[in-house]
Amino acid sequence: MSNSLIVAKFGGTSVADFPAMSRCADIVLADSAIRLIAVSASSGVTNLLVDITRQTEVAARFEAYAGIEKITLAVLEKLQQPHAVAAEIETLLADLRNLIETGGAVYSGAHKDLIQSFGERLSSVLFAQVLRERGAKASAFDVRRVLRTDSRFGKGEPQVKEIAALADVHLKPLLADQLIVTQGFIGADVTGQTTTLGRGGSDYSAALLGEALQADIVQIWTDVVGIFTTDPRLTSEARCIPEISFDEAAEMATFGAKVLHPATLIPAMRRNIRVFVGSSREPEAGGTWIAKQVEHKPAYRAIALRKSQTLITVKSPEMLHAAGFLARVFDILSRHQISVDLVTTSEISVALTLDETPGSAFNQNIEPALVELRSFCEVTVEQGLSLVAVIGNQLHSSKGVTGDLFSALEKINMRLICHGASRHNLCFLVQEEQAAKVVKDLHQRLFN
Ligand code: ADP
Ligand code: ASP
Ligand code: MG
Secondary structure (H helix, E strand, O other): OOOOEEEEEEEEOOOHHHHHHHHHHHHOOOOEEEEEEEEEEOHHHHHHHHHHHOOOOOHEEEEEHHHHHHHHHHHHOOOOOOHHHHHHHHHHHHHHHHHHHHHOOOOOOHHHHHHHHHHHHHHHHHHHHHHHHOOOOHHHHHHOHHEEOOOOOOOOEEEEHHHHHHHHHHHHOOOOEEOOOOOOOOEEOOOOEEEEEOOOHHHHHHHHHHOOOOOOOOOOEOOOOOOOOOOOOOOOOEEOOOOOHHHHHHHHHHHHOOOOOOOOOHHHHHHHOEEEEEEOOHHHHEEEEEOOOOOOOOOOOEEEEEEEEEEEEEEEOHOOOOHHHHHHHHHHHHHHHOOOOEEEOOOOOEEEEEOOOOOHHHHHHHHHHHHHOOOOOEEEEEEEEEEEEEEEEOOOOOOOHHHHHHHHOOOOOOOEEEOOOOOEEEEEEEEEEEEEHHHHHHHHHOOO
16 A cells, blocks of 8 residues: 555536446546545535525425436446345435424524535435445444534634544554544534535535545546636636645635635645546546645636636725724724625725625625614625636736736726736626636637
């Protein structure tokens, strides 16, 4: 067995069904350094679980449940020895049915996270069996024993020190002689209540586990052959990036490149763990290496797109030359736990975009914050915007960057351009309907 340790994460499409899981098994079995595997829920399952938590009628919840059962049993039936895990799968499904029946009209945050945890719990049991049927010694491991978070349901904050200590005791010894299959996305607070890390959080789980176990490499296996110059769904001209720095990839993830959960690179950077992104469908097609040092640092690396942005403009003519205007605005937002993404200011106004990631405080807290702001300012709220971010190197000081941008987007009404604060990005808002075309045109200008 290899001395180096790789944590491999397989996303939803990679474990969507039995053939997909078999391809993942090929990848795991081809590299003896892969010893810890974190899986997502099979494709579509988490959406169905979210659907259950949103429905108020038991019958509608059971409709969503039926979809989950179908996906799960389809894998179970393809196993050589389904009986080996059938009871465990049935127990999980029965627990889920029970939560549906006894849930009342509205689920609490704790209940929502518990329900959403079933996808990963089911897929990990199934995938461990797929590996065993291929001759490997493999067990499913409940990640909630080690992945400690705070009690913020929907967006649990990982407790890094506790995770490392728990992993040392409960997980590390197991890795010595077997493959461990565990769940991405989910964790537990100090009282043992199930939490989740937010949608797409399995990438983050893999990096956190890699950090706790001091892994050499974290692999993110997905449905694209690496990180591209932009989302390949937006333009056929997008190209795979063979090598990218932590900083650039972290900016891409933050600004909406869905291929990585925004927080994935934080643990990797803390421990300097290289991250590989590749396709479980075409493992031989290569992929992207994310590392601290890279050979090439082009001015333009990629374009990311984040939809559904809200722009708030706060204006107060009385504040002309008055000190403390910005402080007052930010104080209100901070008291309402609203985190601000981008900011531009003039003497009497400030325009900002807000973090609306699911699980963030945005939806509950925005209204009371607006009421307070309106007590001394004129406030306008614009929705239906998308944020386009150009990611690269030394963008703040490179010649011609704004020229390239403006000439590519002559006919576009750009809102709130942020340039200069970061070496690695330049971003702006456009109307949602125009966003896909903007990315396409800009990509052509910057990368062709
Ligand atoms: P998984 O289920 O494996 O976690 P995701 O759907 O979360 O997969 O992420 C993969 C998707 O991310 C791709 O199918 C692609 O459409 C999208 N994506 C967005 N931006 C990029 C990018 N720059 N490079 C590659 N993929 C991207
Ligand atoms: N299953 C979770 C989701 O769909 C987490 C993940 O896939 O990363 O959001
Ligand atoms: Mg994902």
